């Protein structure tokens with residue numbers, strides 16, 4: 001067994017940490033307060049090769065491996081997981097399925113700019129009545145000669161409005177339920193494709209979340225991803241991978257909370273001694289560190305399996321569920337250690353606690369992860 005990153009992965013970890021601390025950290029509170037999405041930071045990630053880290057050079061990538069991509073997610077999330085959310089939505093949920101299911105023409109046209117970081121991607125699955133029940137899609141696509149006509153809408157779309165390339169799911173045969181969903185690649189600027197309500201969120205406020213609206217949008221047949229009716233499987237397998245990214249996001253948040261809690265508890269003096277010298281605090285820190293380690297092992301195990309081309313859906317769900325619950329617990333405990341200061345927006349831990357919450361919710365609530373895990377072990 002190998003419990004260490006290899007030399008290249010360590011180099012990437014160091015490079016991303018430096019990038020995150022130098023470029024992303026300075027504006028974190030301002031972006032948070034103003035709900036400001038920074039395209040410039042994602043462009044910079046592209047220049048550093050991070051948007052193409054897990055794709056071959058022939059598709060605009062930098063020929064790294066999948067574990068390196070997960071390392072990049074953890075390191076960016078440690079500093080600003082709003083930025084990481086935009087990054088992961090583009091790479092995991094848009095570029096990756098085009099790489100896995102796209103034709104050579106689609107890869108050249110859409111994957112190359114996504115991997116190079118010159119274009120940003122998004123994933124449009126969720127609708128007002130199709131959240132956990134992803135099969136209840138209302139958006140419809142009707143074939144009309146050489147194009148499909150799309151009508152409907154999508155909500156809570158990360159990078160909505162900001163992205164240039166959108167992977168959108170629509171019903172091509174309603175009677176067939178999950179077997180009647182098809183995936184399409186849409187481009188910003190297509191007539192009839194507009195953006196609606198922007199969400200004001202509890203956390204990850206530096207990510208942009210907006211509604212997509214389709215009114216008689218003509219999508220050329222060559223923009224269909226995979227076969228007609230293959231959309232649900234494309235969505236589910238894409239989310240399997242995306243969940244490892246969410247687990248890495250949770251690791252980054254929890255790592256930051258633990259670091260802040262350790263530092264604060266060694267500096268904060270009450271009753272004449274640092275609060276860390278009380279077992280009540282030291283044991284809390286010990287639990288936080290242990291939970292974080294367990295979450296990290298699950299996350300990198302899932303990434304390792306995906307990288308090796310082995311089945312990983314169950315392990316990804318376990319990692320996402322455990323790491324997000326651990327992040328919620330660790331950030332809550334960090335706020336507790338900070339006491340009243342932890343509740344203040346002047347200190348970083350309240351932001352981490354708010355942000356941890358989304359990792360238990362998106363890319364399938366943790367109840368969904370249990371459905372996936374239970375399905376796999378009972379099958």
Ligand code: CAA
Nearest residue numbers: 089126131132134135158178233236237313362363364368
């Ligand atoms: N891989 C491959 N195939 C899969 C699959 C997977 N992971 N999961 C399901 N399928 C297949 C099944 O095998 C089945 O096909 P067959 O009949 O041929 O065997 C078919 O799909 C239907 O499967 P189910 O009956 O299990 O499907 P279901 O409707 O009961 O759904 C679910 C199961 C796990 C709840 C699923 O709907 C789900 O994951 N829901 C959550 C959706 C979600 O994560 N949404 C997140 C939105 S995106 C987001 O959050 C991103 C962001 O903003 C950053």
